[in-house]
Amino acid sequence: MKIGQDCSIVGRPVPREDALDKVLGRPIFTADLIPRDAVYVAFVRSTRPHAKILRINAEPALKTKGITRLIGKGDIPGINNIGCIIPDRPLFSDEIVRCVGDPICAVLADDRRTAEEGARAVEVEYEDMPAVFSPLEAMRPDAIKIHSEGNVVKHIKIRKGDIERGFRDSDVIVENEYRTQMQEHAPIEPDVALAMPPDEDGIITIIGPWQCAFDVQDSVAVVLGLRPSKIRVLQTQAGGAFGCRSDENENGLSALTALVSSITHKPAAIVMSREESTVSHAKRHPFFMKYRTGARRDGTLIAEEIEIVSDTGAYVSWGVNVLKRATVHCTGPYVIPNVKADAYCVYTNNPYTSAFRGFGCPQVHFAAESQINCLAESLSMDPVVLREKNLLRPNAQTSTGQVLGTSVGLDECLRKVANRLRSIVLPPVEEGFRRGVGIAIGYHGNSLGPEGGDRCGATVTIRNDGHVDYMIGLMEYGTGSRFGHAQIVAEILGMTIDRVHVKPSDTLVLPFSGPTVASRSTVMGGNAALLVSRRLRETIGREAAQILDCSPEELVFADNSVHSLRDKSRSMSIQKLASICREKGISLSHSEIYDAPVTDWDEEKGLGSPYFDYTFGAIGAVVDVNLGTGYPKVRKIIAAYDCGKVINPLSAIGQVEGAVSQGLGYAIMEEMCTKDGSIVNPNLADYFICTAVDSPEVETLFVEEYPSEHGPFGAKCIAEPPLDIVAPAVTQAIYIATGVRIKHLPATGEKILSGIK
C-alpha cells in the first residue's frame, strides 16, 4: 500500500479491543492467574552495598510455620547467571554482594505473606567491603574494583570535524555541567511472575508481564540447563512497564519461579510488594554531563564538546546500549560541524540502572537543550530563533555524520508549538506566582539501531468463521501498539476491525519478534503485520481471482469481502473464501519476519548512521512558579510531533500525554534517593509521581507531512520521544519566571526557592 492512499482503518481513532477487559476488571494480569495450589517464593536480599557473604543461616526461617524450604545457588542445574549483555549478574549472589537488594537465596511457602516473613527471617552474616557510590570516584585508577575487569565498562565516543578549530572559530562559548537523577519506572503493577511445572513433554511454562519473551526464554534455559524450546513463555497484559520489565529482573523472576516449579512440580509464583519491586528492578541512569558549546555571533553552531559519565550501578544490564543511544543523541537535533563526545558507562555499588523509556535520551536532551537556552542568552537571541537557525531539516547531517532523508518535520513541529503558545488563552497568573514559557526540541532514533539485531515476526490466521487472529511476540504494556497492528491487518485484508483479534503471545508457536523495547512496536511490529497480511492477501487473492474470474490485481478487499474492481456484483465474503480454502487444503495461517533496514555505527571512528529513522518533536511548557514555595505548577503543555503517519490518533495522543506526565515527574519531582547505596524512598508515599492534579492539560499536534520511507504506512515511533524534552522545556520556563537556572534535576520547589532567595 502506498503512502497517501486512502485508508479506511489505519489513521482512525478506533478504541482498542483490550479496553473492554480492562474496564470490566477481567483477570488478565499475572497475579490474577495464580492457581490456588501455587507455591510462593520470596527472595532473601542483600542489606549491604558491597560485602562478602560469610554464612547463611536459614534455621530461623525454616522454623517459621509454613516455610517449606530454602532455594540457593546450589539448586541451580545450569549456569548461575542472568546478565543481559555481559554475564556479570548471578541469579543468586556468588559469595559477594555488590549492591543492596542483590538476591542471595529464596524461601518457599504456601502463601505470599509467609514467604516474605520467611525471607526476612533468614540470617546472613557479611564481611563488609569498601564501597563506591560516585561514578566519578569509581573511574579513578585507585578506586576499588566492583568487578574484576575494572569499573569503566565502556567508552563511547563521537569524533566529527575538528573540535579545536571549531572552538577557535567560535565567537561565543558556553560551558556548563549538568546532572540528572535516578528515576523509578513505578508501573502500577508491582513485579510478578508465575511458572507452571514441566508438562509431559518436560516443557515449563512461564507466565508474566515480560517485555522480552525471547530473552526470558533463553535466559531461563541457561539457568535451568535446558534447551530453550523446553521453556515456553506466555506474556500477559502488563500493568505498565516503561523498560523495567526488559532486563535481568524479568530473567531472574522467571528463572526463579521456573526453578521452583521444576523442583516442586507445582505452579510457582512470586508477587512482590511495592517496596521490593522498587528495589528489585533497575532505574534510570543518573548522568554527570559536561557541555561546551561554541557558536558564531549570528547564532550558527560551530562546535560542541561533551563528556558524559553514566552510573550503571552494580551491573551493566542494558547500560552500554543506553549510553550508545545517549551518545548518538547527545548534541540534540542540530547541525554542528565539529563534535567531540566521550561517554563512560561506570560501575558503582548503587542499585543497578538499565532501560527506562527514553533510554539515555532524556538525560542528554536536558543538557543539550539547556545549552541552547544558555547560548541564546549569551547571544541575546530568541531561543526559538536560535533553534530555527540550527535545527535538523530534510537531508541535513546529524552529529554522527548521518545524512538524513526526507522524513524530518522538526522545523514544522517547532513552528506549530511556538505559534500555539502565542495564540493560546490561559487563566491570568494568580497573585504570588510568576509565569514563564519554555520550549525544547528533540529527536529519537527509531528501534534498536546499534543496540542489536533487529527483526520482528508476526503470524496472521484467517479462521473458518471469517475472523482473523493476529499474533506477535511483542507485548501489550499499555501503548496499544498491537491494536495498531490489528488496524494494519484489517486495512490490508479489507476487514472491519471487530473481525481482527490480537491473541496473547506465546513463544511456543511464534516466530522471533525481538524485544518490546525502543518504541519499536509500531515500526517493526507494524511492518511485520503489513508483510504477513499482504502475503495472506496474495494467498486468498489467488483463489478469489479464479472464483470471481478476474486477475488478482483487479481484486478489491473491503467490508469483510472481496470483489472485482470491474464488476462489484462479483463478490465473495472472506468467510466463504476461507471455507473454500480449507476445503482445498490451502493454509490461511502465515508468518513473516520483517528485517530492519541496514544501519551502521562505527565505534572506532565514532561516526555512522545508527538509526534508520528519527522521530522529531517540540514541546512548549507554560509554568507558574509559586514564589512562596517555589513549586512549579505546569499550566499547559503543547506537544507537536513528527512521528510520520499516525496509525491510531487515540493511541498516539495517549502516548504523548503519558510521556509528558512521566517526563514532568522527571523534571520537577521524581528522584530515587539512596543513602550508602540503599534506596530510602522505595514506595509511592515517599517517591512522588504526577497525580491527576500535578499533570497539566496537554495539547498534542501531529505533523504528518514527512512520512517515513521505512515504517508501515510511513509511521515512526512515538512512545518515548516526548519524555525526552519535557524537562528542558519546563526548566527553561522556570528560568524565565524566576531567573533560576536548574542544572541538576529534578527542579523541585526547594531548589527553585533557594535560587530565588
Place this chain on the structure above:
Amino acid sequence: MPKKRLIGITVNGIRQSIEVEATERLIDLLRNKLNMKGTKEGCGTGDCGACVVIVNGKAVPSCLVNSVTLDGSEITSIEGIGSPDRLHPLQEAFIQTGAVQCGFCTPGMIMSAKSLLDSNPTPTREQVREALVGNLCRCTGYGRIVDAVMIAAKKMRSKS
C-alpha cells in the same frame, strides 16, 4: 480477639455470610475468597488507589480495610457496576476516550470516579482531578481519564 469471625456483607448486591481472618484485608477477601480479580493491588499501603472499591457509599482503598470491621456493610467493586452488554457509562467513556492504557489502575480509577459522580453529578474538570488525586496512573497522564469522567457525567445526567 478470636482468630476467625463470621461477617455479613453485601457485595455487588449479593448478601452473604463469610468467615474472615482477624487480619484479613478487604482486597484479599475480594480477590482470594470471592475470586473477584478486578480489584488490583499496586502498593498495599493506600498510596496508589488501584484497589479502590466503594464501601457504604465511600471510595476506599481496599488494602487498608480490615474485613472484620465490615459486618453489615455494602461493598461495590468493579465487577458490580456493569457487564459486557450493559457497561456503566464510566466504563463506556473510558473505552471511547482512550482513558485505558495498561488498565491496571482502571478499576480503582472508575470506582473513585463513580463515587464522585454519585455525590456530585456536575463536577468541573478541576473537581474531577481533585477527586482522583489518590488514584495514580503511570500511563495516560490523566487527561483522557478526566475527559471520560466528564462525558460519563453528562450521559448519566441525561439518563436520570
